[in-house]
Amino acid sequence: MEDKFLMKGNEALAEAAIQAGCRHFFGYPITPQTELAAYMAKRMPQVDGTYLQAESEIAAANMVLGAAGSGVRAMTSSSSPGISLKTEAISYMAACDIPALIVNVQRGGPGLGGIQPSQADYWQATRATGHGDFQILVYAPATIQEMVDLVGVAFDKGDQYRIPAMILADGMLGQMMEPVKLPEAKANKIIDKPWACCGHHNKRPHNILNSLLLSPKELEDLIVQRYKRYDIIKENEQKWDEYLIDDADIVVVAYGASSRISHTAVDMAREKGIKAGLLRPITLWPFPVKAFETLKETAKAFISCEMSMGQMVDDVKLAVECKKPVSFVGRTGGKIPTPNEVLDKIIEVGGCC
Numbered sequence: 001m002e003d004k005f006l007m008k009g010n011e012a013l014a015e016a017a018i019q020a021g022c023r024h025f026f027g028y029p030i031t032p033q034t035e036l037a038a039y040m041a042k043r044m045p046q047v048d049g050t051y052l053q054a055e056s057e058i059a060a061a062n063m064v065l066g067a068a069g070s071g072v073r074a075m076t077s078s079s080s081p082g083i084s085l086k087t088e089a090i091s092y093m094a095a096c097d098i099p100a101l102i103v104n105v106q107r108g109g110p111g112l113g114g115i116q117p118s119q120a121d122y123w124q125a126t127r128a129t130g131h132g133d134f135q136i137l138v139y140a141p142a143t144i145q146e147m148v149d150l151v152g153v154a155f156d157k158g159d160q161y162r163i164p165a166m167i168l169a170d171g172m173l174g175q176m177m178e179p180v181k182l183p184e185a186k187a188n189k190i191i192d193k194p195w196a197c198c199g200h201h202n203k204r205p206h207n208i209l210n211s212l213l214l215s216p217k218e219l220e221d222l223i224v225q226r227y228k229r230y231d232i233i234k235e236n237e238q239k240w241d242e243y244l245i246d247d248a249d250i251v252v253v254a255y256g257a258s259s260r261i262s263h264t265a266v267d268m269a270r271e272k273g274i275k276a277g278l279l280r281p282i283t284l285w286p287f288p289v290k291a292f293e294t295l296k297e298t299a300k301a302f303i304s305c306e307m308s309m310g311q312m313v314d315d316v317k318l319a320v321e322c323k324k325p326v327s328f329v330g331r332t333g334g335k336i337p338t339p340n341e342v343l344d345k346i347i348e349v350g351g352c353c
Helices: 009-019 034-047 057-069 080-095 122-127 144-161 171-175 216-236 256-271 313-319 339-352
Strands: 005-008 024-027 050-053 074-078 101-106 137-139 165-170 177-180 240-243 250-254 276-281 283-285 301-306 326-330
Touching: 005 009, 009 034, 009 074, 009 101, 009 144, 009 165, 009 171, 009 177, 024 034, 024 057, 034 050, 034 171, 050 057, 057 074, 057 080, 074 080, 080 101, 080 122, 101 144, 101 171, 122 165, 122 283, 137 144, 144 165, 144 177, 144 216, 165 171, 165 256, 171 256, 240 256, 250 256, 250 339, 256 276, 256 301, 256 339, 301 313, 301 339, 313 326, 326 339
Parallel strands: 024 050, 024 074, 074 101, 101 165, 137 165, 250 276, 250 301, 301 326
Antiparallel strands: 005 177, 137 283, 240 276
16 A cells, blocks of 8 residues: 655645755745745755755745756745746756756735735746746646656756756645655765766866857857757657547646646536536646647637636647637636636537537
8 A cells, every 4th residue: 555645735845856856945935835945944954955045036046056057956946926036047047058946836916916826927937937038847737746746757857958847836736735645765866967067076177057158149059959959848748638538529728726626617517418628738838739639620619727817828729720719717816716617618618619
């Protein structure tokens, strides 16, 4: 029988990072992710790791930049306005091709907004996690167990492609409790990273990680090469989950906590004889366009369900190549859509098909 532990999402995520070999955490308290940092403050000394509460979110992210640049697994976490402050350092990580983990347990916005769950950072995570031409890997768990599982994936894929990775959760997942099975611990050692600035012992030339390139040609060439790597990521790393889509006329597209609500709504629609299904993106970047290759021909309509004003709608439209109508249902400002609200939208859209 598998050993499972009842854990809060924030704490499970932190423990999963430790099990994945992370020994360097730099953060700053902000609701609703504070428990993650507090858990790291307790656990890091027990595993001979480093926990440091920085003087600001900006400082914390730059500490991750420095630590990860030495080749170790390092991470930071925050909630929406705190992530905004970290974006400059995330851009530097991308410019230096440094893998690191950033966790965003989203809250309502813009500005300080509120402390309730939200998914209104979708655009920030997938379009503009800092200035310049770059992308980061973005994973959107829907359960505490998946949150735990994706932490190791995020670290591994970040190392593989030399790219920052983000776990995009929300206050609902961060604060709720579920049984989880923790992964086996990885050895606490520096993974061989020949690019890392960790001392050369006169065995190799100096490594230099630098984001300042004053030659336009040199900078353009580097960005073009980086985007070739992004194309490989888009080809190989799309992840999604499907539920009752084989014969679905109406496909609800939802990620994270919204997908749990949509799952119930799909079941309610099926009970009414409506052929509804659920497509759940697990990677938000790269967005799982491959999941739509058949659906855009067989389904009659799509609905994007989000805890925002519809930030994922355009990605769904692009994925279906505008061949079928795409509607939106959701709440924002910390409000959570109900299964009945999603069901009403499914009925409305179904009546128009």
